[in-house]
Amino acid sequence: MNALVTGLQGIMQTVGRGFLEKIAAFGQGSLFIFSLLLTLPSALLRVDLLLKQIYVAGVQSLPIILMAGLFVGMVLSLQGYNILVEFNAEEAVGSMTALSLLRELGPVVGALLFAGRAGSALTAEIGLMRSTEQISALEMMAVDPLKFVYAPRFLAVVIALPLLVLIFNALGVFGGYLVSVSWLGVDDGAFWSQMSSQVDWSEDVMNGVIKSVAFGLLIAIVALFQGVNAIPSSEGVSNATTRTVVHSSLGILGLDFILTSIMFN
C-alpha cells in the first residue's frame, strides 16, 4: 500500500516538474521574443548590419528559390493540362496554376525551402557563436547582442521571405506559361486572359504576401529561439538545427491552414 502511494507521488512529481519546466521555458521564450521586438527599431538604424543579413538570408537563397519556383510552376501546369484537356478546358490551366501558386504553393513551398536553407543556418550560426563564447565576449565589451546580433537577423528573415516568395510566384507562372503555351500548345491569349480574369489583386496576390510575412515571422522566431537555447556543444547545436527545420516546417503547414481558413472563406 505504501509503495503504491510513493509510486503515485513519484509519477505526479515527474508530471508536475515537467509541466512547470515547460511553463518556465515558455515564459523565457516569450520574454526573449518580447525584448527582441523592443530592439527592432534600433536595428533599423544599423543599415549595414541589416543589409549583410539580408544578403546572407535572401540573396544566397535565390538560386534554390528560382529553380524550385520554375519547376513547381512547370509541373503544376503539366498535371493541370493532363486533367483539363479531357474536359476541353485546357485554357483554364493558366488560372489554375496562378491561383494555386499565389494562394498556397508559393508561400508554403517558399517558406519550407527558406526554413531549410536560411533558418537552419541561422540557428547553427547563433548556436556556435554561443558555444564559442562570442556572445559572452560581446557582452563583456558592453555590446548588446540583442541589438547587434539577433535583431538584424530577425528583421532580415522577415524582410527576405516575402521578396523571395514574390520571385517564386512570378517564376512559377512563367514556368507554367513555358510548359502549357510553348510546349503543349495552349492558346496564348486565352491563357493570360483567363488568368487575369480569375486572379484578384487583393484577394490572391496580397493574401499570399501576408502569408509569407507570417511565415517569415514564424521562421525567425523559431530559428533564433533554438539558436539561443542550444546546448553549447557540437551535438547540442546539431540538435537545435534539426529542431529549427522540423518545428518551423510543421508550424508553417499548421499556420497555413489557419490563415487559409480565415482568408479564403
Next chain:
Amino acid sequence: MKKQTRIEIWVGAFVLMSLMALSYLAFQVSNFSGFKDRPTYEVSALFDNIGGLKTRAPLKLSGVVIGRITAIEIDPVSFKARVHMQIDQAFNELPVDSSVSILTSGLLGDQYVGLDPGGDEEVLAQGDEIEMTQSAMVLEELIGQFLVKFSESD
C-alpha cells in the same frame, strides 16, 4: 571592390528583382488595373433567381465589361435577390429603361450580367434600380419543363 559595396549591390538587385516580380503579378497575372481607381456609380436590380452568379462577376454591355457585381443580398420585402453593381463612370449615359439578364459565357462558363440598353431619354444614376430583369436559366428547371412536355406529348 569593397565587400560592403558588393553586398549592397546584391541586395539592391534582389529587391529590384522582387519588385519586378510584384509588378508582373499585378499587371500580367491579376486584374490589378480593373475598376479600382476609376470613378463608378452603383445601381441595383431585383432577380427572381440569380443561379450561380457571384460577387465580382462582370457586367457586360454588348460583350464589353462596363462594371462589376459588388454585392448580392435578399430583399427583405419581396424575398427576391437584390444584386448591386458598380458601373464605370465612363458609361454614364445608359437609358433608365435598360434591362439586365443573367447569362452564362459558354456552356459551362461563369455567369455574368448582360445589360440591354433601352430607349428612354433619362439616364441611370447613382442608386437607381433597374426594373426589367431576366433571371438565370437553371438547368434543372429546363430539364423539368422538357420532361413535362415530353410526357404530355405521349
